[in-house]
Amino acid sequence: MKVLKKWGCTVLLVLLASGLTAQEVKVMSYNIKYDNVNDTVNNWNFRKEAMVQLLHHYGPHFVGMQEVLHNQLEYPDEHLADYAYIGVGRDDGKQKGEYSPILYNSQHFELLRTNTIWLSPTPEKVSKGWDAALERICTYALFKEKSTGKELYVFNTHFDHVGTEARKQSVNLILRQIKAVNTQNLPVVVTGDFNLEPDSEPIQLMQAGLTDGLQATQQPFYGPTGTFNGFDPNMVLDRRIDYIFVKNLQVQRYLHIDDRMENNMHISDHLPVLAKLKME
Numbered sequence: 001m002k003v004l005k006k007w008g009c010t011v012l013l014v015l016l017a018s019g020l021t022a023q024e025v026k027v028m029s030y031n032i033k034y035d036n037v038n039d040t041v042n043n044w045n046f047r048k049e050a051m052v053q054l055l056h057h058y059g060p061h062f063v064g065m066q067e068v069l070h071n072q073l074e075y076p077d078e079h080l081a082d083y084a085y086i087g088v089g090r091d092d093g094k095q096k097g098e099y100s101p102i103l104y105n106s107q108h109f110e111l112l113r114t115n116t117i118w119l120s121p122t123p124e125k126v127s128k129g130w131d132a133a134l135e136r137i138c139t140y141a142l143f144k145e146k147s148t149g150k151e152l153y154v155f156n157t158h159f160d161h162v163g164t165e166a167r168k169q170s171v172n173l174i175l176r177q178i179k180a181v182n183t184q185n186l187p188v189v190v191t192g193d194f195n196l197e198p199d200s201e202p203i204q205l206m207q208a209g210l211t212d213g214l215q216a217t218q219q220p221f222y223g224p225t226g227t228f229n230g231f232d233p234n235m236v237l238d239r240r241i242d243y244i245f246v247k248n249l250q251v252q253r254y255l256h257i258d259d260r261m262e263n264n265m266h267i268s269d270h271l272p273v274l275a276k277l278k279m280e
Contacts, residue, residue, distance in 0.1 A: 119173060153182055
């Protein structure tokens with residue numbers, strides 16, 4: 001940037017440049033595969049360093065993660081100095097069971113308030129919903145961008161892998177929750193492993209209520225069509241079950257990231273999804 005001799009002009013240019021930079025919000029959805037002690041070549045201990053390196057490289061402001069046990073959450077918390085996290089374990093509302101946490105860059109964003117709901121008819125307490133096989137949750141929060149004062153909501157979830165009715169009702173519940181808390185019509189991001197492909201009824205309900213980032217990207221979509229890889233380095237990646245949905249945000253870029261470790265193995269059995277967004 002050209003620096004002018006007059007102090008006032010210099011400050012103005014700096015403010016304009018920082019404001020333009022601050023407008024871009026990078027959001028990632030990432031199922032990191034829970035730490036299963038029975039995993040052999042795909043054990044968490046062989047993958048965790050590569051996961052942190054990936055987050056360092058892409059530098060998302062927010063990461064909605066799924067299948068995260070407490071010890072797995074502690075690792076990025078220890079190795080990503082600029083990030084903090086929110087979330088609770090789904091089994092007890094504390095530290096037991098899988099989290100659907102949100103990592104956020106605390107240098108750029110301030111946490112204003114947060115909550116976790118259970119995807120069930122009784123969302124405010126630990127519970128299993130409808131025909132779901134397991135307890136499922138959605139963690140969300142209101143954040144303020146420090147440089148601009150702009151606010152946005154970030155929701156992160158992981159739908160059941162069995163319950164047909166549970167997945168449909170989970171969409172309805174999350175859309176109702178967004179409407180209930182977002183009374184100011186602020187920007188909203190929803191990240192998640194929905195365990196559903198785009199032609200399913202629940203995903204089409206989500207697309208009716210929010211914008212599917214892949215469908216709205218201004219620059220061409222980049223990456224494999226699918227996000228689930230099953231730890232198979234030779235699998236054709238055509239099964240899309242991880243998404244980023246938005247409201248009141250421009251989607252500048254949308255990517256499925258197929259970065260691998262040096263041995264060509266996947267870092268997780270899901271690919272991370274990255275969206276570069278702009279505040280409207």
